[in-house]
Amino acid sequence: MRRFLLIAGLCTLLPVAAVCAEEHPAAPKAPKATKAAAKAKGKPKEEAPAPLERWNRMTPEERRQALAKLPPERRRELQQKLQQYRNLPPEQREQLRERYKAFSQLPPEQQNRARDLFRQFNSLPEDRRPVVKQEYEQLRSMPEAERNARMNSEAFRSRYTPSEQQMLRDLAQTFGSSR
Numbered sequence: 001m002r003r004f005l006l007i008a009g010l011c012t013l014l015p016v017a018a019v020c021a022e023e024h025p026a027a028p029k030a031p032k033a034t035k036a037a038a039k040a041k042g043k044p045k046e047e048a049p050a051p052l053e054r055w056n057r058m059t060p061e062e063r064r065q066a067l068a069k070l071p072p073e074r075r076r077e078l079q080q081k082l083q084q085y086r087n088l089p090p091e092q093r094e095q096l097r098e099r100y101k102a103f104s105q106l107p108p109e110q111q112n113r114a115r116d117l118f119r120q121f122n123s124l125p126e127d128r129r130p131v132v133k134q135e136y137e138q139l140r141s142m143p144e145a146e147r148n149a150r151m152n153s154e155a156f157r158s159r160y161t162p163s164e165q166q167m168l169r170d171l172a173q174t175f176g177s178s179r
Helices: 002-023 030-041 053-056 062-068 074-085 092-103 108-121 129-141 144-151 155-157 162-175
Strands: none
Touching: 002 074, 062 074, 092 108, 108 162, 129 144, 129 155, 129 162, 144 162
8 A cells, every 4th residue: 555655656756857857967958959869870768767766866955956946845745755765675666666667658648647546546535545456456467358347347336436436447447457
């Protein structure tokens, strides 16, 4: 559960990436002509580090300057999420990096949809979150036909509200299966 919420939180950090990129000299933006030339020569575009990785590479002064640009509430939220990330064991941090990488490869529309779904999930009552998350994990582990049968069953419809059912359908569609 904690990992799911952290992933959701990390996805909300993505807009902060622009601030990180501006503040960190080790991650300069390549001029457009260079990017176009690299594409023309068939060279793969270098992958930008995840926002959290950029934060970790910043000096304390660079972090302070980047955080100073944010509204106080957003700053507190970001600092809390960064601390949660730092407290994770290395294997969980690697897992999150992989998930972020997969997320960042989604088209922008799907990324926005994913952020909306995470916000919707986080707005569920506290007692419903574990139930909905458990169902999502089960759906995610099923082959598509089995997942569709489950979501069309009476048991599914009676256990979840219409908005929870839609959220689970959208999560399954957006993030597919783990198989």
